Amino acid sequence: MxxxxxxxxxxxxxxxxxxxxxxxxxxxxxxxxxxxxxxxxxxxxxxxxxxxxxxxxxxxxxxxxxxxxxxxxxxxxxxxxxxxxxxxxxxxxxxxxxxxxxxxxxxxxxxxxxxxxxxxxxxxxxxxxxNGVQRALKSRDGWASHWEAFMRRPRMVAPETLLSAQVQAEDFPLPQDFGLGPDDCPQRQKGGRAAGVECLRSFLEVRGQAYQRQMSSPLTAADACSRLSPHLAFGTVSMREAWQAAQRAKEMHAREGNAEFAASIGSFISRLHWHCHFIQKLEDQTSIESRNLHPAYDGLRPAPEEDDPRLAAWIEGRTGFPFLDACMRSLKATGWLNFRMRAMTMAFAAHHLWLDWKLPAERLAGLFTDFEPGIHYPHAQMQSATTGINTPRIYNPVKQSRDQDPEGAFIRRWVPELSALPDEWLHAPWEAPASVRARAGIVLGQTYPMRMVDHMAAAEEARSRIFALRRNAEHAAEAEEIQARHGSRRSGIPFRGRQAAPKKRAPAPADAIQLSFDLGIIQERRAHAS
Ligand SMILES: Cc1cc2nc3c(=O)[nH]c(=O)nc-3n(C[C@H](O)[C@H](O)[C@H](O)COP(=O)(O)OP(=O)(O)OC[C@H]3O[C@@H](n4cnc5c(N)ncnc54)[C@H](O)[C@@H]3O)c2cc1C
The missing domain is CATH 3.40.50.620 (HUPs)
Structure with missing residues (x-):
């Protein structure tokens, strides 16, 4: 025709x-x-x-x-x-x-x-x-090798010329046309291919050196992680381009004797694999967006109302847990958060506040510039322990604070009303003597919220309710089926408490070598010239 x-x-x-x-x-x-x-x-x-x-x-x-x-x-x-x-x-x-x-x-x-x-x-x-996600997949067996074969295929260079159908362009609509009002996100990542290629280049050449060591703390992660997520989510850089460039960079760093950098890029490559591994779950089962993957958890937690004040306090960074609040406020202003902190925020809503995951996950999604349904919802369920196949992990927001922000620099940046509090009390201000709080000008419940819950007691309660369900024999039978359908055969993600093999630490190089190499990605110079 x-x-x-x-x-x-x-x-x-x-x-x-x-x-x-x-x-x-x-x-x-x-x-x-x-x-x-x-x-x-x-x-x-x-x-x-x-x-x-x-x-x-x-x-x-x-x-x-x-x-x-x-x-x-x-x-x-x-x-x-x-x-x-x-x-x-x-x-x-x-x-x-x-x-x-x-x-x-x-x-x-x-x-x-x-x-x-x-x-x-x-x-x-x-x-x-x-991107290597397969439609109408019959079985997960062999999925990883299919994915890798897809990544190894040559990248396609865009045609030099296109025959135009000569159709009149229309103006871009305004966000207001869709009810999208102003957004307070001054540090949002810029869209477009040039920004995506630059993210990848600077990560593979310079920023990724200590990725493995620095990805967990929000103090260092924003710079040490690739920040490629919105570009992969909206396809300004293809997964294959990222994977092939990363392979080249890894080989280059290894050849140059920079073992730490090569290992970091190796970790990054694993995460590119996870990207598609998670999306495949939603591709295979669209209900992951709305229903518990494992039905044993149906009705376990009450679904909050849209205007539940706990939901608002959580998403707006007013929980009374300084580190958690700092994460939420930073997310609001930047549109991005590192993996561990995403996991902690989601786990807090599900376990400490005991809220059904759907509404909190929706609210979080809106704050992520990189919202990717196939990663987001499986992770929201994983952190809420409703998959049945992942060991429940309940992050302690005070321990995370002490581990990831020991001197409180991140907290002081995003929760300035606490900045005068000495380091030792910053992670749990309710434990500070009243005189210390008074000297710092803090009145809990007035200048900064009282903590919403006793986090230790809430975590214990959540754990016992979840493990009571997991001990049930029917739970295991259903979990086996879920594992067969969605479980990774090779991604390195531990299944049901199985421990991943301990990683060998690569020795740090004497000098970080800064490389300049061909990313193998076409940077689209003409786009800027026109
Ligand atoms: C509750 C929750 C919700 C999440 N929602 C999203 C989302 O909507 N969109 C999104 O892209 N990621 C999501 N993630 C996964 C992860 O946190 C982000 O991909 C990562 O923080 C993005 O930053 P980066 O590009 O610098 O990642 P890097 O660490 O540099 O990783 C490179 C790429 O690998 C992929 N990747 C990294 N970690 C994971 C992971 N754990 N699972 C699957 N893919 C991964 C991403 O595409 C990422 O861009 C979520 C995690 C959790 C716990």
């Missing part, structure tokens, strides 16, 4: 290593690169202004890269089927090319509806994987 070939961009906002773009260009037909701002999508509780702003910046760069090839991005606002129908009516669509999106139930339903519509309209819908 003659007509235009639509490339429907979703969470793949780049031109390089883009299978759908390559396929469309190879057709020889006029190309219509399309992004649809869908009101239903932006109305979902997980979506927020910071993600919208990141996407908009990424789209502006994508548009420039496409224009430089002859066919700029066409922006439309509306329901996907309405938008596609209108294009079909005016231009005639021969084929729609897209990536296989693993998203929330909403996008899953939308994609199925678009599939039905395309079939009825006689349009070929061609979806392609973009």
């Amino acid at each position: 003659s007509g235009v070939h639509v490339i429907w961009f979703k969470r793949d906002l780049r031109v390089h290593d883009h299978a759908a773009l390559m396929a469309a260009a190879a057709s020889g037909a006029p190309i219509l690169p399309l992004y649809i701002f869908e009101p239903g999508y932006w109305a979902l509780p997980e979506h927020s202004r910071r993600q919208f702003d990141f996407v908009k910046e990424a789209l502006e760069e994508l548009d420039a890269a496409l224009k430089a090839r002859g066919s700029g991005l066409v922006i439309r606002t509306g329901n996907a089927i309405d938008v596609l129908s209108e294009i079909h009516r005016r231009q005639g669509i021969a084929a729609i090319h897209a990536h296989e999106e693993t998203g929330l139930q909403w996008t899953f339903d939308r994609d199925r509806a678009v599939g039905r519509w395309a079939r009825n309209a006689g349009i070929s819908l061609r979806e392609q994987p973009q």
Whole structure:
């Protein structure tokens, strides 16, 4: 059938290593690169202004890269089927090319509806994987080798020219059109390919040296971690590009004798694998977004009301636990938090506050610029101990504070009302003698909240309720099935208390060698020139 070939961009906002773009260009037909701002999508509780702003910046760069090839991005606002129908009516669509999106139930339903519509309209819908997650997977056996084979395949360089379908561009909609009001996120990461490539380069060449040692403390993690997450979530850099560049960097550091850096990049590579390992879970079982993975936990915790004051205190950083509050306030201002602190915040809501995980997970998602449904919800359940296959871990917010922020620099930065408190009392101000608090100008319950719960007693209570369920014989039988369906065969994530093999410590090099090497990633200079 003659007509235009639509490339429907979703969470793949780049031109390089883009299978759908390559396929469309190879057709020889006029190309219509399309992004649809869908009101239903932006109305979902997980979506927020910071993600919208990141996407908009990424789209502006994508548009420039496409224009430089002859066919700029066409922006439309509306329901996907309405938008596609209108294009079909005016231009005639021969084929729609897209990536296989693993998203929330909403996008899953939308994609199925678009599939039905395309079939009825006689349009070929061609979806392609973009990151090693497999559609309609029968078994997890052999998954890791399939993933690695996908990562090893050569990256695709974007076509030099695209034949334009000559469709009029429309202005970007405003965030307010979707009810997305102002967002207080001054340190949000910038969207777009240039920022993504720079993140990867600076991490692999310089910042990642002590990644393994520095990823756990929020004091060091913001610089020592790659910060690639929003770029992977919205596809400004492809997973394969990141993986291949990391492999090259690891070999380079090893060759140069920088064992610490090479080991750090090795850890990073494992996490790229985890990225897809977790997304595969949601791909295989969309209900992970809304229902306990293991049904034994159904009804265990009460679901909070939307306006539950405990939920508000937790998400706004007013729990009375200084380190936890510092994490939440920092997340609000930056749109990012390191893994351990994400785990601690989620675990606090589920265990100490004993709240059903769904609403807290939704609220957290909105604060993450990098919200990735397939990572977020499986982790929210894992930290809430509702998967049945992971050993429950209840983080102690005071111990984490002492371990990860011993001198209180992070707390003082984000909870300045406590800054005059001496270090020894900063982690648990309720334990400070009244005279010490008075000298620091702190009145608990007035200048800073009283702690919401006795965290030791709450953790003990949560532990005993959860382990009572886990001792049940039926729990184990169901857990075996969940493990067979979703469990990692090779990711290094321990299963049910099994310990991962102890890691050998690499000796630190005498001098950190700063390398400059070819990332192997196309930096899209023309996008900036145009
Ligand atoms: C409750 C909870 C919710 C989370 N929600 C998200 C989310 O919405 N989006 C998201 O990208 N990550 C999420 N994570 C995983 C992890 O915290 C982030 O990927 C990481 O902190 C992002 O920072 P980075 O890019 O600097 O990571 P790095 O440490 O530099 O890792 C590189 C990449 O590996 C992947 N990765 C790292 N850690 C994990 C992990 N534990 N599981 C799966 N993939 C991983 C990410 O894609 C990350 O960008 C969540 C973790 C928890 C505990």
